[in-house]
Amino acid sequence: MARMRYAEALREALRNEMLADPTVVLYGEDIGIYGGVFKVTKDLQAEFGELRVRDTPIVEQAMTYMTVGAAMQGLKPVLEIMYADFLPLCLDALVNQASVLPYLWQVKLPMVIRTQGGGGSGAGAQHSKSLDAMVAHIPGIKVVSPATPADAKGMLTAAIRDPNPVVFLEHKLLYNTSGEVPEGDYVVELGKARIVREGTDVTILANSKMVLDAEKAAEELEKRGISAEVIDLRSLRPLDTETIIASVKKTSRAVVVNEGWRFGGIGAEVAATITDQAFEYLDAPVCRIGLYDRPVPYSQPMEMAVLPDAEKIVAGVLAMDGRAG
């Protein structure tokens, strides 16, 4: 084990895979000399050369298509999209090509799109969103969102080795978080949730940075005599239904936390899954906590008010049993 930052763990996964497999290539804006806006690709161009670490123009649409084309032809490209807010530019290539071509042509598309979303840094309405649900809607694409440095390394390694397209969601406020990361070859299977903390009264299901907020909420709830089980979904598609349902059957209450919009969101999908498979175990309706259904405002008091956080999770849990306040 080595203690490292989330961004360093990602870099280690990229570097290890590039060392092991000459077909792994990186594309993206400012990833070369500059090393990426969040420094995830620091010094990799110097080590692996310009052909394997390509600085691209600012053209997300063609870049995503290009990544699909390269993956079809024997490369394992990892594309960095600087902000998740730009994913709509990638959607055509994802929805109409990456999702479609393997189904029609039996081609493998071993490609990864890394991006980062989330609010809380004052980046404004076009640089603060989480569009997890938008990409998780697409069949044939895996969507994952590690919350810890260990998972960042293990899941990125798995994503690069995966023969399917993977959208890899990071969070701007996670890059500087630190944790213990296994050394050497470390793979975390995609599609498996992680039980962060065991509990008996309520299940809090979260992903990405919201896992950290859920843990804080669980500590607060413990003070009030409520035992919360926290599950890090990690993978949004495929969803680890088994782990989710097993927990809800135990606690009979579920709160789903996702930093994206509530309407048509991850919370809605998870809530529907729980209702389908564990309705008779529920003691209360599934609670969804997400971003207020508007663009993210810039000024701090407003931004904090619309984003989900530990306090809102606690309030959500208390409100389930009419114990608010």
Place this chain on the structure above:
Amino acid sequence: MVLVRRMEERLGDLHKQGKTRGPIHRCDGQEAVGIGGTAPMRVTDTVTSTHRGHAHYIGKGLDTRRVVAEIFGRETGYSQGRAGHMLVADVEKGMVGGNAIVGAGIPLALGQALAHQLHGKGDVAITFFGDGAAQAGICHEAMNMAGLWKLPIVFVCEHNEYGLTAHARYQSAVQDLSIRAAGYNMPGVKVDGNDVLAVYDVMTEALERARAGEGPTFIEAKTYRLVGFSTSDMGGYQPQEEIDAWKQRDPIIRTRELLARMVDESRIVAAEQAAIDECEQAFETALSDPLPDASAAFVPEYVEA
């Protein structure tokens, strides 16, 4: 070209008889671009095509029967009927493939060219697209990157004068799209797209350039779509005199005239008949092939490692 033309005519007839599903985009009049353009390619060169790709499919060596079977949704089609006529592909033959999103093949080919460059085997990515697709942002984005990185790629604009029903004069600020090549630091070549040998020659040169690591070429093949946008097109926007004038320049007629100066008439007739017979046989077989079982739609979501 004769085979492809026969195929288009049969498809048109079968559409009228209500035997096709969905729209079919015929390339009557444009065959010289697809056939002359693919003829100098290696099997390992990759081609991205369009929604109007029948000549590219046949030119790249695909099995006519399996193409037709795919068009008729048969189990023996290239995608067991999952794809239909706009999305035919045969990865083994480097046809990767048709695409029904206008312009999509252009940046896909860019990615394939990046792979070819890294693999270092001298293979080239070729993308066929229309004058309509040439107006799309992704075309500009892809051409810029191709020129910037000197990628082994050939851009072939099959300029058939119409994007859907609107003439190019309503869609493009310039008449000759090949002049745009200058902005991407690559040669722009304008060629008579109804002259199969001329297309062959410019493609041969572009492929050699790409294989030698000298970068991309933009070929603009001037041609004309003699039929509607698709089988659902109700027409009325292509002036009859325009169609008649282009019929005089039909690539099949011109090639026949050219050959008549070189070989005996009987050989030409025999070659044409052989192509027609091959096409007829393909239709006969494909149309009697079974439809897939509905269960074929329900495949696993992900491929295994």
